[in-house]
Amino acid sequence: MAARSYWLFKSEPDCYSFDDLLNEPSGRGHWDGVRNYQARNFLRDRTSIGDGVLFYHSSCPEPGVVGIAKIVSEAYPDHTQFDPNSEAYDPKSKQDDPRWWMVDIAAEEKFLKILPLARMRQMPELVSMIVLRKGNMLSVTPVTKKEWDAVIREAKSL
């Protein structure tokens, strides 16, 4: 069994927030709509059940990490790519050769306070964190154990 991996998943809260995940009747949410090949590859090839997820809110008044989730499914084809009514519809994707993949996640813990992006930028442990890099647009990025521990420690100290 592979060692546990860590990820940061980014979402616009107006679109899908951590509270939306908490409110899922089934207790789990689909991480669908990823339409970037690099992020797709992370999801499809590198995630495992049990991996940790930092849930990040972007494009909002206060961006930052709002809570922890975990991956609860293997990667499987994202059904929204075949749905003409979905904003994430991809007419070029084929049923027998899906282009886009997703995983399911479940909320583990909501921080009492958001760990703001501005604060993360001040943390020496996070200088190499991908999500903090200028121009980063990936909605799924790997996180090191060191970064994972630092984020959680800092978030719980607020």
Added chain:
DNA sequence: GCCAACGTTGGC
């Protein structure tokens, strides 16, 4: 295979 144009992301 190059590269300009365009659309999108996302912080501020």
Added chain:
DNA sequence: GCCAACGTTGGC
């Protein structure tokens, strides 16, 4: 709303 950075597209 602005703008920088990036990915994708399509003409050649």
